[in-house]
Amino acid sequence: AGVEKAVSLPFNPLGNSNAEAAVKSAKGIIIKMLEGRAENWDLYLDVVFARLPNELKDYSQVKAVLPDQEIDVKTLKKKIKRIDKILVPAIREQIVKTKEADNAYFRKRHKILEKPFPIGSSVMIKNVDKNKKTDPNYEGPFSVYGYTKNGSYILQDKSNAFLSRDIPTSHIKLISEDGIPTEEKQNVYVVQSILNHSGEAPNHKYLVRWEGYDSSWDSWEPPSMFDGTEAIATYWARRNAGQPSSEGKKQKLPKTVNKRKVESRQEKSVRRKARIAAITSK
Template sequence: MNSKVVSLHQSSPYSLFFARRYNGIGKYEFTESQLANNELLLERLKYMTEVVFPGASEKARATQQKMMDRFNDTASRSEFHEGTAVMALDPIKGNKLDPKYEGPYIVVRQDRNGAYVLKDATGTELHRKYAPSQLKVVLVEPKDPNAYVVRKILDHSEPDKEHKEWYYLVRWKGYGPEHDSWEPYSNFFETKCIRDYWNNAGHVNPHSTRSPVPSAPTSIE
């Protein structure tokens, strides 16, 4: 028997269905039953129909309204205004050691369904949209006039006696092959392009701490 009080209407399903209190589990073999007469049953039915059921229904509506108000209040706190700098949750990150968030991006607008349209450092809008729960506000430094956006990583060079860190041959967004340049790993503000490069090449990312890097060719096409 479902005799637990439901938080939605503060009554138990048993009492609402049978119009009486649940007596609980016990020994009743020596208990004498006192059956109610028709008049008492009709009176109880009238009381349930006119008082209990409407009261339970009103209580349920009030509880639901409180839940909706609480949800709407929480949702309103998650609004991001146009021009806000945010980091976006990466739903397909390669492994648990990869950064959970990508960015920073700038909020362009919110659509009628509540999702947000973002743009990158070049002003290009991202193809996908993000729910408020996938974004977080970040504080960013004033835009560096010497910062550029990576279009693609073309090649890499391992550390050696002359260079103590990894270098990558970069094709810059908005520029041709004549502007390709070798850049050290420390110059990259956002490293998703490097993770994609290693994933596409079929090698372990050397900047991940998961495991030692296997021997890899100096150049990967």
């Protein structure tokens, strides 16, 4: 009938969580069947032991005290039929509802999608390097280029450069399935460094050296022209290094910018193909 039997050691019934869960379920079912008549709870039990379940005694050698009256087979069959008709379907329905609710909560908590974000959609990614409350929670925007076999995402920035790492679904926030507008991808340049600033806060402008261009291309740009705040934060951290803050405390030292170059996916693919070709040619 789909009823699972759970047992535990007689001298320590509290040591088996399965048995305790079964007792809890049985108690809940009996309470529903009482319909407000709590004093009739024993009518729904075939055998009642006149001992407390939490006594630390070994009952393995104790025989159950059964009633002298013989069991009426017809009455027993009616009870079993009632269990199969009412209790078992109710338990099954409750189990299904609980599983569906747990599954929905798990998928929501872990941001599991029925369908992945479409190729070309515009997304933001979680700022894993955040170390201050004022740092942004998300970075971007980026566009979805593809997927890995593990379900992570391959992303590109506005300059169509690949991110050096794959991004899991839990770190992605969808902005638009239409992707980054074409006009935003045009005339996109990478900041090599900020050289100087002008004006008073909060109306600063920054002298920018662009990656791949010489000093003749340096230009003054307002903060609104930057896609993120990392370049500006790095500039101020390096400029104020070692100087006391307005509260008299020493400023935190900036992070190093001499980062190890990480190969892009294209570079890895070219190197792997060259290695395979060298092996096969031998």
